[in-house]
Amino acid sequence: MGLLAVEGLSIGYHTEKGLLHAVEDVSFTVKRGRSLGLVGESGCGKTTLGLAILRLLPENGTILKGRILFDGADLLEKSDEAMRRIRWKEISMIFQAAMNALNPVHRVKDQIAEAILTHEPETPRETVRSRVEALFDQVGIPRSRMGDFPHQYSGGMKQRAVIAMALALRPRLIIADEPTTALDVIVQDQILRQTRRIQEAFDISMIVISHDIAVVAEVCHDIGVLYAGQLVEYGDRESVLQSPMHPYSRMLLGAFLTVGGKPPRVPDNGNDSPDLMDPAPGCRFHDRCPMAEDPCRQTPVASVTVGRTHRVLCRRVA
Amino acid sequence: MADGFKTRKKALSRHGHWIERWKEGWAIYKKNLLGRIGLALLSIFTLMALASFIPPLIDPMYGPMSGVDPAITASTGPSARHWLGTDFMGRDLFSQLLAGARVAFTVGITSAFVSIVLGTLIGMVAGYLGGWTDVFLMRAADLIMVMPTLLVVLILAALFGQLNIWSIILIIALFRWPGVSRVIRAQTLTLKERPFIDAARVAGASHVRIIFRHIMPNVLPLSFLYMTFRVTAAINIEAALAFLGFGDPGTVSWGMMLQWVWKTGHMFKAPYWLLPPGICISLITLAFYLLGRAMDEVLDPRLRKEGERY
Amino acid sequence: MELWRYLWRRFIQIGITFFVILTILFVLFRIAPGDPVTRMIGPEMTTEDAVRLISQLGLDRPLWIQYLYYVRNFFTGNFGYSFHYGQPVIEIIWDRLPNTVLLFTSSVILSAVVGVFLGKIAAWRKGKRSDTLMTLGALVTHTVFLPWMALILIWIFAYRFGWFPINGMISEEIWLDPSAGLWIKALDVFHHMVLPLLTLFLIYFGSYLLIMRSAMLETLKEDYILTARAKGLKEKVIRNHHAAPNAALPVVTSVGLSLAFSINGGALTETVFSWPGIGRELVFSVSNNDYPLAQAAFLLISAVVLVSNLVVDLLYAYLDPRIRY
Numbered sequence: 001m002g003l004l005a006v007e008g009l010s011i012g013y014h015t016e017k018g019l020l021h022a023v024e025d026v027s028f029t030v031k032r033g034r035s036l037g038l039v040g041e042s043g044c045g046k047t048t049l050g051l052a053i054l055r056l057l058p059e060n061g062t063i064l065k066g067r068i069l070f071d072g073a074d075l076l077e078k079s080d081e082a083m084r085r086i087r088w089k090e091i092s093m094i095f096q097a098a099m100n101a102l103n104p105v106h107r108v109k110d111q112i113a114e115a116i117l118t119h120e121p122e123t124p125r126e127t128v129r130s131r132v133e134a135l136f137d138q139v140g141i142p143r144s145r146m147g148d149f150p151h152q153y154s155g156g157m158k159q160r161a162v163i164a165m166a167l168a169l170r171p172r173l174i175i176a177d178e179p180t181t182a183l184d185v186i187v188q189d190q191i192l193r194q195t196r197r198i199q200e201a202f203d204i205s206m207i208v209i210s211h212d213i214a215v216v217a218e219v220c221h222d223i224g225v226l227y228a229g230q231l232v233e234y235g236d237r238e239s240v241l242q243s244p245m246h247p248y249s250r251m252l253l254g255a256f257l258t259v260g261g262k263p264p265r266v267p268d269n270g271n272d273s274p275d276l277m278d279p280a281p282g283c284r285f286h287d288r289c290p291m292a293e294d295p296c297r298q299t300p301v302a303s304v305t306v307g308r309t310h311r312v313l314c315r316r317v318a
Numbered sequence: 319m320a321d322g323f324k325t326r327k328k329a330l331s332r333h334g335h336w337i338e339r340w341k342e343g344w345a346i347y348k349k350n351l352l353g354r355i356g357l358a359l360l361s362i363f364t365l366m367a368l369a370s371f372i373p374p375l376i377d378p379m380y381g382p383m384s385g386v387d388p389a390i391t392a393s394t395g396p397s398a399r400h401w402l403g404t405d406f407m408g409r410d411l412f413s414q415l416l417a418g419a420r421v422a423f424t425v426g427i428t429s430a431f432v433s434i435v436l437g438t439l440i441g442m443v444a445g446y447l448g449g450w451t452d453v454f455l456m457r458a459a460d461l462i463m464v465m466p467t468l469l470v471v472l473i474l475a476a477l478f479g480q481l482n483i484w485s486i487i488l489i490i491a492l493f494r495w496p497g498v499s500r501v502i503r504a505q506t507l508t509l510k511e512r513p514f515i516d517a518a519r520v521a522g523a524s525h526v527r528i529i530f531r532h533i534m535p536n537v538l539p540l541s542f543l544y545m546t547f548r549v550t551a552a553i554n555i556e557a558a559l560a561f562l563g564f565g566d567p568g569t570v571s572w573g574m575m576l577q578w579v580w581k582t583g584h585m586f587k588a589p590y591w592l593l594p595p596g597i598c599i600s601l602i603t604l605a606f607y608l609l610g611r612a613m614d615e616v617l618d619p620r621l622r623k624e625g626e627r628y
Numbered sequence: 629m630e631l632w633r634y635l636w637r638r639f640i641q642i643g644i645t646f647f648v649i650l651t652i653l654f655v656l657f658r659i660a661p662g663d664p665v666t667r668m669i670g671p672e673m674t675t676e677d678a679v680r681l682i683s684q685l686g687l688d689r690p691l692w693i694q695y696l697y698y699v700r701n702f703f704t705g706n707f708g709y710s711f712h713y714g715q716p717v718i719e720i721i722w723d724r725l726p727n728t729v730l731l732f733t734s735s736v737i738l739s740a741v742v743g744v745f746l747g748k749i750a751a752w753r754k755g756k757r758s759d760t761l762m763t764l765g766a767l768v769t770h771t772v773f774l775p776w777m778a779l780i781l782i783w784i785f786a787y788r789f790g791w792f793p794i795n796g797m798i799s800e801e802i803w804l805d806p807s808a809g810l811w812i813k814a815l816d817v818f819h820h821m822v823l824p825l826l827t828l829f830l831i832y833f834g835s836y837l838l839i840m841r842s843a844m845l846e847t848l849k850e851d852y853i854l855t856a857r858a859k860g861l862k863e864k865v866i867r868n869h870h871a872a873p874n875a876a877l878p879v880v881t882s883v884g885l886s887l888a889f890s891i892n893g894g895a896l897t898e899t900v901f902s903w904p905g906i907g908r909e910l911v912f913s914v915s916n917n918d919y920p921l922a923q924a925a926f927l928l929i930s931a932v933v934l935v936s937n938l939v940v941d942l943l944y945a946y947l948d949p950r951i952r953y
Contacts, residue, residue, distance in 0.1 A: 051854075054858055056854060056857050056858055084860045084861075084862070085860060086860070087857070087858055087859065087860030088858065088859045088860045089860065092858070092859075093855075093858045095851060095854070095855055095858075100850060100851040100852055101851050101852060101854075101855045102852060102855070103852040103855070103856070103870055103874070104852070104874065104948075104949065104950060105873045105874055105947070105948065105949055106870075114859070114861070115859045115860075118859065118860055118861055118862075118865075119860060148953075149949040149950070149953055151949070151950050151953075152953060165855075165859075352767075460641075460645065461645050461648055461649070463885065463888065464645060464887070464888050464930070464933055464934060464937060465649065465888060465930065465933075466888040466889070466891045466892045466895075466929065466930075466933065467888070467892065468892040468895065468896070469891070469892060469895060469907075469910060469926060469929060472910060472911065472914050472922075473653075473656070473910075473914070473922060473923075473926050474656070475914055476913070476914040476917065476919065476922045477656055477657065477660035477919075478660055478661065479661075550771070554773065554774075555892075557773055558773075558774070558775065558892070558896055561775045561896070562896070562899060562911055563915065564914070573773075576773075576775060576776060576779070580775075580779060580900075585779055585782075585783065586783060586787050592776075592779060592780075592783070595776075596772075596773055596776030596777075596779070596780070599773040599776065600771055600772040600773050600776065603771040603772075603773070604767065604768065604771040607767065607770075607771050608767070
């Protein structure tokens with residue numbers, strides 16, 4: 001059964017030029033102990049989705065419609081205080097460490113201890129200490145480096161520290177946003193395996209957000225492909241990887257399967273990204289799609305179920 | 319996605335004609351209420367400076383420096399004959415106030431202009447040439463930055479005797495370039511990495527040509543912005559100097575009016591004399607400051623109220 | 629260790645800076661029109677005294693030896709005699725220095741602390757009425773002409789209401805009274821200090837507020853703030869423990885850069901309030917053509933600015949672990 005169910009979620013950003021439709025009618029579920037990978041190019045709304053689940057959208061972002069059910073209760077209806085208690089305790093996040101996710105003026109161990117003490121304030125100091133030590137052991141950072149400041153760590157160590165922090169409270173769901181981007185390939189591989197091991201060992205559900213389908217293919221049970229805010233394909237790993245139905249997923253996979261994996265070769269006709277300010281009601285991929293027909297643009301598309309757990313958002317597939 | 323938009327729009331404005339750029343900039347400036355207030359204040363002061371030529375034409379007794387109302391021997395309050403009253407010698411305060419606006423603009427703009435020219439040149443040269451030139455120029459900038467300009471002018475006044483308004487302007491300018499040069503240097507350093515500079519170098523352009531044809535047009539908006547802040551500094555230093563009694567005795571500045579009211583012991587008796595010059599100095603400073611802040615917003619996209627993040 | 633290397637480097641840089649200022653002043657005193665000897669020898673001195681002073685200052689020797697004498701005299705505190713006071717300059721300077729340091733440091737600390745605190749609040753409440761009010765207030769007070777602000781404050785609080793003395797630093801009758809204790813005296817000085825301090829505070833806190841506000845707004849966009857939010861920290865903790873310590877760094881830098889600017893204001897304030905400090909002494913000595921005093925006062929003020937710069941560097945190193953480790 002689903003731990004997290006996102007239903008018909010649409011998210012917009014208020015900008016000077018008007019409302020930007022960043023995410024449109026997205027639905028998926030994450031089951032207990034399973035992991036879901038969300039892939040798409042930058043700006044497709046994947047990070048927005050991750051932030052929306054924790055209700056951490058920037059000031060100008062708003063959830064236009066939909067529900068986010070966590071353990072059966074809608075997170076969007078929680079009070080700010082209740083939501084604050086859920087953050088990290090129930091749902092934590094692995095940020096891209098290269099993006100400065102650690103505060104430069106505090107020691108790494110203190111930043112982890114802070115998470116524990118915020119949600120479990122009665123924990124005795126020694127317990128907090130030993131828990132932080134155990135976390136460092138788990139992610140493979142020597143204990144002697146616990147008292148360092150973030151700038152003293154290498155990129156890989158920072159990423160491990162961020163993972164240790166995300167595990168601090170044994171949450172039930174972890175959202176990993178580009179967990180290995182900007183790391184070199186060997187470190188990337190170590191960290192991915194570690195992530196997977198921990199996830200399985202502690203039976204934690206995960207959402208892995210990445211622009212790199214290779215990452216998602218390695219770690220996740222289910223895969224969702226996002227394009228311009230729409231979830232264009234969604235299903236279990238095998239079905240999506242072996243029989244992608246949406247033209248966009250095919251392009252992504254084509255790039256992935258070619259050796260030397262170049263970024264997706266999508267025909268570029270000048271409109272590198274569709275206009276999210278005033279999107280056409282139909283499929284947002286139509287002007288880059290090799291299979292597009294006139295109605296694709298104007299007629300709203302409904303998702304088509306092609307397998308037991310496999311959905312595609314394309315009228316040509318139907 | 320919005321990132322894509324922004325970069326495209328920026329690229330457009332970089333290549334676009336400068337009139338386009340001005341229009342775009344003005345559209346952003348217009349939205350800033352404080353910036354509009356600053357401009358309004360500045361237009362009032364400009365009018366005052368222009369009007370300062372009129373009173374002495376009406377009657378020589380309205381001459382700000384030498385005109386004395388023969389009927390008056392002590393400071394008097396506002397009247398129909400003297401809108402703001404007179405000082406202890408019977409000189410008209412209103413015409414002094416108008417003349418002060420002219421002096422403030424002269425001092426502020428000339429001095430700021432000279433310091434901006436210096437700062438821009440030094441910053442571009444230091445950033446472009448690098449190496450020891452850069453080290454030397456920036457150390458010099460650091461040195462000047464820790465020297466209190468007002469006190470430096472005082473010491474020079476002690477050594478070289480009474481300074482006239484132009485030497486004051488020049489000294490202020492000579493001590494006010496380091497801040498600008500640091501900013502321009504930083505900007506030059508980033509420009510130097512751009513391909514178009516390389517292209518120019520490969521094409522055989524000389525250093526001088528690269529600095530003036532390729533780097534300068536790109537740093538000028540920034541220099542222009544810093545000029546507004548330098549104007550306020552210059553006006554304030556001149557006013558402080560005049561207030562302390564070291565101004566040019568041949569000009570009437572607002573600082574000097576304040577010195578007279580203070581030194582002649584009228585400060586508790588003659589609010590009509592104490593208030594206007596102080597208000598004018600403060601407001602003209604505020605006006606240039608607001609102008610600078612609003613321009614900053616035009617030039618620095620980070621300050622705009624967007625803050626989208628994905 | 630990194631920290632020591634950083635501080636040592638700054639120390640050397642500041643030492644060199646001071647030496648350059650010392651040298652520039654020497655050169656200026658020689659190239660200025662008029663006779664350098666008469667600039668250092670008071671008009672009312674006896675020939676005997678004058679001869680002794682000339683040899684002490686090395687004024688009868690070649691220029692480069694004069695320079696060496698000059699440097700030595702600076703470090704031994706031999707600045708010659710003040711024309712106006714007829715007293716060794718060092719005594720006057722030594723007497724005024726603490727007063728300047730007292731007013732200068734308390735004004736810088738007070739305005740920086742309050743400015744940073746209010747800037748933090750303003751940024752946190754961005755766009756709300758309290759933010760607009762604080763930002764506008766800072767803009768306006770910050771741009772007021774300092775001597776005028778001083779005169780207005782004197783007019784209102786000393787003349788109209790009579791709450792504070794019009795000028796000076798002490799009331800003679802209290803200090804001559806043998807029964808007055810230290811506390812009474814301290815209180816008396818504080819009573820005199822309120823208005824000068826208020827003047828400097830009102831002028832300078834605004835710039836710190838504005839800098840802190842924009843630094844804070846920048847910091848709030850940082851990723852570690854998002855991490856802090858995701859961690860479920862309370863808003864207050866995020867603001868005070870995660871954003872403010874990072875935002876304070878650029879403010880500390882700007883405090884360092886504006887010290888020279890603040891000492892200008894300090895000299896003006898001292899003059900208006902007749903506060904017996906070095907700044908006022910400098911202004912006076914320039915009016916009186918008291919060259920030895922002017923020279924010494926300028927050098928000491930530069931030294932105060934440079935030493936405070938070093939203190940600011942120390943504070944920065946303390947606040948930013950990237951420098952400490």
